[in-house]
Amino acid sequence: MRQILLGAAAAAMLAGVAAAPMPGLGPQAAQAQSSNLFQPVVYVNDRAVTRYEVEQRMRFLQILRAPDTSRAAAEKELIDDRLRAFAARQVGVSASEEQINTGLEEFAARGNMGVDQFTQMLGQSGVDRQTFEDFVTSGIVWREFIRQRIIGMVDVSDAEVDQEMQKIVETPRVTAVSLSELIIPAPAGQEAQAMALAEDIVARTRTEAxxxxxxxxxxxxxxxxxxxxxxxTALANLPPSLRPILLQMQPGQISQPLQVQGAVVLFFLRDTQGTLRPGAREQVLDYMRVRVATPDEAARLAASSDTCDMLSANTSSLPADRITRQTLSQGQIPTGEAIRLAVLDNNETTVINYGGAVDLLMLCSRRGALVANPPETPAAPEGQDGAPNPDALPSRDTVRNQIFNRKVGAAAENYLAELRANAIIRRP
Incomplete structure (x- = not known):
């Protein structure tokens, strides 16, 4: 990562500060002020973070409307950037000019701007291009480090996908919301003041009160x-553009400022109401039935079989017609067996004694019917507003990718925490 002290932008800023002293300061005081601007505030493994960098990052975070734009937050980000760069250097990871330029273009494009236009906008707010480049470069280097050193160690099992899909199935679909609103007028020429007030309210709101x-x-x-x-209010009665914003919020949260014609709007989500998807409570059971001669024989098999696979191995010598393994929905299972299976956890057994023959039942797994047999997502959206089918489930691949990304993110944060714990971080 380039150091701001070595950049042309830093030199230009230094010259500008020296050429324009604060009112009431003499030349020597002005020179001292400009020098102090680049004094280190903290060292990270002997790499300095300067006061200038902290102030630049604070302004940059404000432009990005970050939740926390304080000096402490900016300093922490810069310390983490130094730690990421340190880890990358250890394994020979760096960013090429082409990668940096592509990253700058992609970042600026998020605001529908080119790099020059975005840089000009930053300059008008007192943020130089080097700060922008350092921010983007740090992200590029860290992502490459994660790709090389962390991604290969992360795996997602089918059981994790099942568990996540079951959680999705069991989460009620929001059908109504209880909102509080705050609408700040933003007449022409006063949009910036209104947005600043809204952002201040977001930062200071902790409760509904x-x-x-x-x-x-x-x-x-x-x-x-x-x-x-x-x-x-019914969710369907709200504007389609507002629904996805509310669906990403949890009760007790405030929205980010929404700029509309002549105003800036904030919402506080007090509560939600919802219903489960059709079939959300239905289950599919995978279970085994083994018919034996006596209760003692059933007890011996149960004691020596911890799983359905073990039970299959332990009964391999029995006639095939005495062993059944099937996967059925609850409604397809005979009532007598369904009652016994209802109280079992995976790999638990129960014995049904008919007075002549004895059945040993083992529950192999219990899954939600929608997880075991997910409905197909309609090819075309339904509804007059073009909204997708609310009962549709994400595909297993989508869920697997979401879990994978979460685990990679957690692994990266843990690695960064280790870097922080092992680093030499000192103040002058």
Whole structure:
């Protein structure tokens, strides 16, 4: 990673500060001020982080509307950048000019801008291009380090996919929301002030009471008198553009500022109401039935068989018509067996004594019917508003990728924590 002290942008900024001293400061004081700007505030494995870098990162985070733009947050990010760069150097990972330029273009494109346009916008806010480049370069180098050193160690099992899909199935689909609103007027020429106020409210809101107090003070709607509270509303009645934002929120959370014509809008999600997908409670059971002569024989088999595979091996000498393994939905299982299986966990057994023959039952697995046999997602969206089928489940590949990305992210954070614990971090 390039050091700002060595960059042309830093030299230009240094010259600019020296040429434009603060009012009331003499030449010597102005020169001292410009020098102090580049004094190290912390060393990370003997790599300095300067006060200038911290201030630049703070401004950059503000432009990105990061949740935390404090000096402490900016300093922590820069320390982490130094640690990431240290890890990358240890294994010979670096970013080429081509990779950096591509990264800059992709980042600027998120705001529908080119690199030059984005850099000009940053400059107007006092952020130089080197700060932008360092931020992007750090991300490129860290991603390459993760690809080389972490991704190969991460795996996702079928059981993890099943568990995640079952969680999705058991999570009610949101059908109604209880919202509070806060609408800040933003007349022409005052959009920036309105957005700044909204961002300040987001940063300072921790509870519904906090939001209600801000709504009474700043909201320009009749609901302000009631702390912005709106009646519970069907999700389908809300604008389609708003629904995905609300569905990503949890009760007790505030939205990020939404800029609309003439205003900036905030929402606080108080509660949600929902229903389960059709068939969400249905189960599919994989189980074995072994018919033996006596209860004692059944007990011996149960004691020596910890899994269905072991039970199959231990009964391999029995006639085939006395051993059955099947996977059925609950409604397809005979009532007598279904009652016995209902109280079993995976690989547990029960004995049914008919007075002549004895059946040993072992539950191999219990899965949600929608997980075992997921419905096909419609090829075309349904509904007049073009919304997808709300009952459709994500594919197993999609869920597997989501789990994989989570595990990679967690592994990367753990590695960074180890780097931080082992680093020599000192202040001048």
């Amino acid at each position: 906090d939001f209600a107090a801000f709504a009474r003070q700043h909201s320009a709607t009749p609901s302000a008198q009631n702390g912005g509270r709106l009646p519970t």
